[in-house]
């Protein structure tokens with residue numbers, strides 16, 4: 313059972329400062345869960361031992377990033393940190409024009425408002441919660457064109473983030489290219505389990521969209537992790553650096569929204585980056601309405617400096633190997649314990665298949681939400697639901713019922729150790745052993761937007 317997993321690498325950093333965390337008792341956790349309505353988003357961080365809620369804004373910054381914070385130029389207009397960030401975005405990603413935003417959804421809001429008209433169709437490789445909501449609020453309709461394998465947690469297909477060009481072509485034929493403002497293409501598809509898109513698929517997508525005059529907008533939140541899988545799995549890329557691969561990915565797209573809180577190793581920040589001057593001009597005007605002046609977009613100068621340095625670190629080969637390596641380490645431990653997880657193991661976390669883990673709980677009794685609560689109860693490890701609660705409701709009020717009903721164990725970058733990974737796997741294995749005794753839940757409060765953040769639940773007796 314507990315045979316050690318072979319490994320020939322270690323983290324390319326050493327620890328200079330630590331943050332103390334504390335273990336709670338089972339009784340304290342029971343109370344905390346009740347107060348939080350069995351929603352891990354509503355737990356207080358002080359009650360959490362190992363926090364795998366998200367990899368968003370939870371990474372550890374480097375000494376260089378912290379030093380960069382001291383170089384913050386807090387001028388309202390024309391901060392030197394903005395120009396540094398602009399230069400880095402051009403150098404690393406290749407996009408011509410930059411609009412900083414407070415985080416990813418700020419960029420999604422602006423982009424959706426500019427490009428989407430009422431009645432438009434936005435095809436994409438699986439939805440993401442905030443991305444789809446902004447597309448809908450702008451009057452558009454999201455259509456999933458990811459390959460079928462992405463919806464099957466057991467499929468070992470190496471590029472489950474790929475776009476099915478036949479599905480895309482059907483949409484173009486049905487609605488006409490003029491109804492499709494862009495294809496929403498994410499690297500490291502979050503809701504599929506952090507699954508990559510291949511370079512070949514991107515090239516094919518570029519060719520197809522060019523022919524039809526359709527833009528490709530890149531959700532580049534986790535582009536470096538995607539690049540790692542291309543380097544490891546795709547023919548012709550083994551000898552290329554992560555930086556080279558990242559730049560090539562971006563070169564097949566027309567613009568991007570970025571939540572820098574993930575790949576780019578900062579606690580806050582994001583941006584919209586485009587190659588088209590007209591879109592840039594409109595975005596530069598709109599950002600002053602929703603975020604702040606176009607040279608800070610809701611961020612402090614020091615935040616932009618930390619982001620500029622973080623982007624550089626995020627495309628380091630040693631960094632990404634250790635980052636994804638840690639995720640794979642945890643996933644392999646889970647597999648050893650017989651825990652059903654999404655395969656292949658993705659870039660930013662382990663996604664446990666709650667339908668297989670708790671087959672006796674129907675989807676409308678929230679197996680993934682239930683499992684996240686049970687894991688917290690067992691060990692104070694906080695995970696999150698990525699299933700029917702996250703999927704929300706359609707415009708007509710019906711629930712979206714995703715095939716994937718998952719609990720996400722998201723690994724913050726450069727934060728936890730291998731021993732933490734062992735504790736997480738052991739706790740999950742303990743819950744797995746008593747899975748048959750676990751009962752589902754009912755939702756007792758449902759907010760209108762992005763319900764997974766604030767919904768409340770009760771245990772079914």
Ligand code: PLI
Nearest residue numbers: 366368415416417440442502533571573
């Ligand atoms: O949380 P934001 O607003 O900085 O970014 C929104 C966002 C956009 N795209 C993708 C793929 C995301 O993963 C994303 C945010 N993800 C969160 C918060 C997460 O926990 O996965």
